[in-house]
Amino acid sequence: MAKRSVVPFGPQHPVLPEPIHLDLVIEDEKVVEAIPNIGFIHRGLEGLTDKKDFKQMTYVIERTCGICSFGHGLGYVETIEHIMNAEVPDRAKYLRTIWAELARMHSHLLWLGLIADAFGFESLFYQAWRIRERVLDCLELTTGGRLIFSVLEPGGVLRDINSDQEKEILTQLASVKEELRAVEKTFLLDYSVQTRLKGVGVITKEKAHDLGCCGPVARASGLSYDMRKLGYEAYGNLDFEPIISKEGDSYSRCQVRIQEIYQSIDLIRQAFAKMPEGDLAVPVKGNPNGEYFTRIEQPRGEAIYYVKANGTKKLDRFRLRTPTFSNLAGLCEMLKDCEYSDVGILCVTIDPCISCTER
Amino acid sequence: MSEVINPGNTMETIPLEDLLEEVMKRKHQGMRFDQACAAFVDGKFELSYSFSDDDAYSFDTLRVVVDDLARQIPSVSVIYPCASFYENEMRELFGCQIEMIGFDYKEKLYRLNVETPMLPEAGKAALKEALAAATEKSVPGSTVDAADVEVETDEGGAQ
Numbered sequence: 213m214a215k216r217s218v219v220p221f222g223p224q225h226p227v228l229p230e231p232i233h234l235d236l237v238i239e240d241e242k243v244v245e246a247i248p249n250i251g252f253i254h255r256g257l258e259g260l261t262d263k264k265d266f267k268q269m270t271y272v273i274e275r276t277c278g279i280c281s282f283g284h285g286l287g288y289v290e291t292i293e294h295i296m297n298a299e300v301p302d303r304a305k306y307l308r309t310i311w312a313e314l315a316r317m318h319s320h321l322l323w324l325g326l327i328a329d330a331f332g333f334e335s336l337f338y339q340a341w342r343i344r345e346r347v348l349d350c351l352e353l354t355t356g357g358r359l360i361f362s363v364l365e366p367g368g369v370l371r372d373i374n375s376d377q378e379k380e381i382l383t384q385l386a387s388v389k390e391e392l393r394a395v396e397k398t399f400l401l402d403y404s405v406q407t408r409l410k411g412v413g414v415i416t417k418e419k420a421h422d423l424g425c426c427g428p429v430a431r432a433s434g435l436s437y438d439m440r441k442l443g444y445e446a447y448g449n450l451d452f453e454p455i456i457s458k459e460g461d462s463y464s465r466c467q468v469r470i471q472e473i474y475q476s477i478d479l480i481r482q483a484f485a486k487m488p489e490g491d492l493a494v495p496v497k498g499n500p501n502g503e504y505f506t507r508i509e510q511p512r513g514e515a516i517y518y519v520k521a522n523g524t525k526k527l528d529r530f531r532l533r534t535p536t537f538s539n540l541a542g543l544c545e546m547l548k549d550c551e552y553s554d555v556g557i558l559c560v561t562i563d564p565c566i567s568c569t570e571r
Numbered sequence: 572m573s574e575v576i577n578p579g580n581t582m583e584t585i586p587l588e589d590l591l592e593e594v595m596k597r598k599h600q601g602m603r604f605d606q607a608c609a610a611f612v613d614g615k616f617e618l619s620y621s622f623s624d625d626d627a628y629s630f631d632t633l634r635v636v637v638d639d640l641a642r643q644i645p646s647v648s649v650i651y652p653c654a655s656f657y658e659n660e661m662r663e664l665f666g667c668q669i670e671m672i673g674f675d676y677k678e679k680l681y682r683l684n685v686e687t688p689m690l691p692e693a694g695k696a697a698l699k700e701a702l703a704a705a706t707e708k709s710v711p712g713s714t715v716d717a718a719d720v721e722v723e724t725d726e727g728g729a730q
Binding site: 249250251252254256258259262421422423424435436437439441442504505507514516518520528529531533537538540541570 | 580601603604605606608610611612617619621623625628630632651652653655656657676679680681682683688689691
């Protein structure tokens with residue numbers, strides 16, 4: 213029997229976008245077991261409920277992460293609106309959907325760059341991030357921010373998208389689609405890329421379900437749930453089906469995310485076509501009293517927002533369950549029996565967001 | 572338009588004794604473990620365990636209210652191993668006395684220097700008192716405050 217040794221991996225590592233530490237039990241070049249450790253950037257944002265009122269918390273929660281910021285704000289205001297029975301105007305619902313899908317696109321394009329960097333394809337990394345710039349430009353044009361948008365408030369949105377901005381977004385999206393077609397070929401058909409991704413880090417449908425995986429990680433293993441099917445915001449009026457793949461390997465996870473970018477472009481077009489005129493927000497008076505769980509589909513998967521309010525300005529409890537927290541168990545499973553050289557890629561394939569996870 | 576599937580959320584409050592049985596039922600129904608979290612409200616722990624059915628998109632939450640802060644809470648990680656992370660978080664942030672967690676980080680999941688940071692000061696004092704009372708109960712005749720007990724370490728020092 214080969215000698216076992218424990219190799220520390222992270223929290224600082226060239227391939228890791230955020231700090232996570234793994235204790236890897238290695239036998240020759242094979243990983244036998246992986247024990248994850250987090251806790252390097254815990255900020256206690258959930259605890260700020262005793263210092264900030266429920267409206268200020270919108271901005272705190274948006275700042276949980278630079279990539280999922282819009283989704284975090286959205287999940288939170290939806291929860292507050294549900295507790296307070298606030299009926300958000302239809303136009304605001306469509307605007308929220310458009311921004312949520314733009315955020316999904318920029319998150320997935322960021323991931324494509326990171327995975328290209330992880331398997332050592334620098335020019336592909338630059339190509340993916342170059343395309344992402346177009347999406348960030350659209351977000352900046354309509355919200356004023358590239359990562360933190362601050363356009364949400366309980367009851368609606370703070371900004372509108374005018375017809376000139378709509379035209380500009382649709383033009384940019386056409387370019388994104390065209391450019392992504394070219395880059396997609398390299399991601400999915402290039403021999404060297406396939407060598408690094410195909411059959412690597414397989415997680416079966418049953419395992420993904422048992423371990424509570426969500427988002428593109430679960431859908432790449434054949435689980436078809438996508439929280440947008442709940443019909444929140446304008447999703448109930450748009451035509452789409454969850455994108456799934458069956459192999460459950462790193463290649464499938466890449467495939468699902470690329471297809472989801474095209475899906476987002478389609479959803480944004482549908483949303484613009486169906487968006488009605490009208491108010492941007494309704495006034496929300498008083499303080500929330502009650503509790504509710506909201507689920508939304510963030511770019512990285514299902515996120516859960518829990519609010520317990522007591523009728524005062526300050527909440528009893530706010531809780532955010534992030535997709536990465538749910539996918540950590542899946543990561544440990546993927547790492548079992550993998551080659552040591554694949555550890556970096558596998559960490560990236562769950563699209564880990566440790567800032568969100570540690571809140 | 573695609574079909575919207577939203578059966579809404581359900582929440583059921585159950586006694587702590589029934590927790591494992593109810594969780595096991597959901598496991599047998601093929602439900603996915605979605606999340607667990609704690610809250611400290613009116614001097615009690617409120618624990619929420621949520622499960623979802625991925626075909627029906629249902630979201631069921633089991634609520635357990637724990638009055639005695641020192642009460643041992645069974646870990647559901649024996650049924651859903653992925654619950655370990657959530658239970659470690661509940662114990663580290665709130666001080667919930669969850670026992671036998673499958674993958675136990677010994678209150679170092681987040682590597683915090685502050686004990687039970689999500690508990691208000693009154694809650695911290697109540698937890699300390701409850702733990703001391705529980706220790707005295709388990710050691711009849713003992714008059715030593717559990718919080719003042721110094722634990723000998725391997726190096727001979729005190730923690």
